[in-house]
Amino acid sequence: MYKYVNKPAEKIDGLSLVTGEEKFTDDFTYNDMLYVAILHSGYAHAKIEELDESEALKTKGVAGVLSYKNTSSILYTTAGQGYPEPSPYDTRIFNDVMRFVGDNVCAVAAESREIAEEALKKIKVRFSLRNAVLDFEKSESSGIIIHKDDNSHAKIPVYFNPSENLASKVEASVGSFERAFETAPKKLTCTFYTQYASHCAIEPHAAVTWLDSRGRLVIQSTTQVPFHVRRIVSSVCQIPISKIRVIKPRIGGGFGGKQEVLLEPVAALFTWRTKRPAKLVYSRKEVFTSARTRHQYRTVFKAGYDTDGKITALHLDALENSGAYGSHALTVLSNAGSKTLPLLNKIENLKFTGKGVYTNLPCGGAYRGYGATEAYFGLGQIVDMVCQETGEDIVEYYKKWTIKPGETSPVFQALGEGKEGVAMTIGSSSLEECITIGARESQWYEKRKLYSHSTGYNDGRYKRGIGMSVLMQGSAIAEVDMASAYMKMNDDGSFNLLTGATDLGTGSDTILSQIASEVLDIPLSQIVVTSSDTDFTPFDKGAYASSTTYLSGQAVKKCAEGIKKQILKTGAEMLNVKLDLVELKNGFVTSKVGLSRVSFEEVCRYSFYEKNQYQIQASASHVSPKSPPPFAAHFAEIEVDSMTGIIQVLNYVAAVDCGLPINTRLAEGQAEGAIINGLAYALFEDYYFSEKGRLLNDSFGKYGVMTAADIPPVKVFLVSSYEETGPFGAKSISEININGALPSIANAFYNATGKRLFSAPFTPEKVLEALEK
Amino acid sequence: MKISININSRLKELEVKPNETLLSALRNNGYTEVKCGCSEGECGACLVLLDEKPVNSCQVLAMSIRNKQVKTVKGIGTLYLPHLIQKAFVEAGADQCGFCSPGMIVASYSILKETGNRPSKEDIRRGLDGNLCRCTGYVKIIEAVGMAAEKSLQEETQKPEAVCTNM
Known part of the structure; x- marks a missing residue:
């Protein structure tokens, strides 16, 4: 049916990437460039009483030092979100209070990285130490205020109270939870914990800045949000937006970690002041400690249900460790409810309460899954517990109780991002089929019964189990996110596609080209893509919230349709036939009557040089009235070594509804990558701190990232549906699949052992502890 | 110096x-x-x-x-004269952000060399063990190396190994 979409097209930058031809931020070096190094706080909570940079400045080759003493005290949020940001304005480029081990003390720029690092050692800082909050559950009652009298404030009308260490607070309810819970015949109350994690994009964060020939500031950085970088740097560095250009080169992975404006203001200020290019690249250790992380969470679920398993009352109470600053504190928290609770939309009495608390630990931020990962860990197990109690198969349970096309959930409207949400009816879903396919491919029924801990099969040392869970996410933020695209025709019949959309390695440049190709019926090679350059490409909010294919894709589709109209009009004029008698076919405008046709090349030449001359060009913007959820069913089969406590994943099956996949191979790749990241998070990824708040496992070696030798067999099935509001029926796929490993493995563990895992990651210690209970 | x-x-x-x-x-x-x-x-x-x-x-x-x-x-292959491992990476979709790709290609080249283009799946997994990738989950990378090995075997019987020369 389609020629260019719904195909496994090769990435347009693929061969350039695998031959090392493509350039990433750190690959750019300019003449006379300064290298920047940052001094980080070794204390979790301290005030800088005195900072003496004189010795550093005397060092040969040092060009300057930036600290709170000579930079603006303008408050902002490092979260790269739309304006006004829902995250609190609680930080400065350099603060005089250090709020976690890794906070920025000051920065040095020098002729070489070595000199800059050497100079850092000569900076003398006198700190007065403060008591630190290192346990997020005790933050509110600690009596230690982390943002005291520093003018931190919220930019939008939301509850923000730094005097209670509250970075965010969210409450929403539907029906009456209390009443329904009280009268429910069966009840459950469970507490779950999820941990810190690093995104571990293999490319560390970097920024390179310089002044162009007219004195404008150019920023090249590893960003998911070039337009937000321009706006935020302008605001904190007090440089007009007209004087800033942000260019995103190739990006070595983001996963949310690069939706953060951390390095750009520092490099930009050095360049702005010294008139010299500057480069700042984080070390891996800095990425672990000073960049952003996944928020640590405690979730408490209270469920009341009938004897037949129908949940009548559900309360999710979330406590989020925001870390030292409140980046994404509010929105990750809201999403813990809004991306999970609508799934079981027949629950009539729902309550969501949440708080994001400040601590003197590394900062949370956006991380693939964005709150949903944290909440699905508990929700997926609650559903399993209800099924264990009633004896119903969880697969049948999910089929019965999950949201269906044509249905809605009041949660969509009740819970937005810092404001009310947007009411939405589900338009597309192949969830039921996903569950069926996943069950079949994982041999669910046979194995679930065989492994059941009560059958005796698992009486030995090695215990096998199979578990599953069902997930949803969103596609862009409804009525908030905007994307746009511009296209023009060239005289050989090729096109320039200029889009603000940000390809982080996700393949969006390719996917957007496929969409334009499909509309115009021309091969991908005829589309020349330029993306993410604030001087040349139109606005796009950036790559986050699972939005690029769905939102930017629709902008490109509308734009290409605008181009198509113009080509048809000029083609009809050339063929001397009525507009409704021509069609676009294979790079030609063809008359529906007779055999006459003109090629795209002829059309463009005509429009440039012959008659009624004009440039065939179009632009389009897109905002979505809804955020259609992708759905997925994940099945994990595991083996537990009850002697060592090691969990081995034997098989993992995911059936995913992302609407119509524009690029089937890249969609599979998104799912596989997210699943492996999710598995590693479930099994071992964590942050370990010293008693003074210093991160102990701040390297790949100590942190542990899954390698090719570690991965279990993973099978992904794309189960298409058609989303009316998306380009050619597409929804999102990037985030959802990181949510399944935690609940699916935990449910498999119960199937194997009859025990529950309430705290992630499932390390051997925790497994053994669970087995002993 | x-x-x-x-x-x-x-x-x-x-x-x-x-x-x-x-x-x-x-x-x-x-x-x-x-x-x-x-x-x-x-x-x-x-x-x-x-x-x-x-x-x-x-x-x-x-x-x-x-x-x-x-x-x-x-040195293994260029945009203009790519090695079949590189082509296989693109064909399999083993290239997401591409930041790990140069190292992955070098590792894959060694795997093929050491196993005479006959790597087992275990050889591939072990051979890639020192290379981290956060985007792909390795599934398509392992597949790409397998594809490249097969193609190499086929070509072995047909013509001598392509040598990249920078003129």
């Missing part, structure tokens, strides 16, 4: 500092296809071939490799 190194079949004089790593020396001299992901020998993004043996260039002092042969990903 100047040292002579043969890089991608060309003799180069590089200006290096006494304590400089090979990774830094290569990148500072324009070989930015060698990537830096951690500087700790953990991620494999900086993997190059040193006398045909894979090494993390961040763990080698530039001074220590006088008169040795260094091969980066571009």
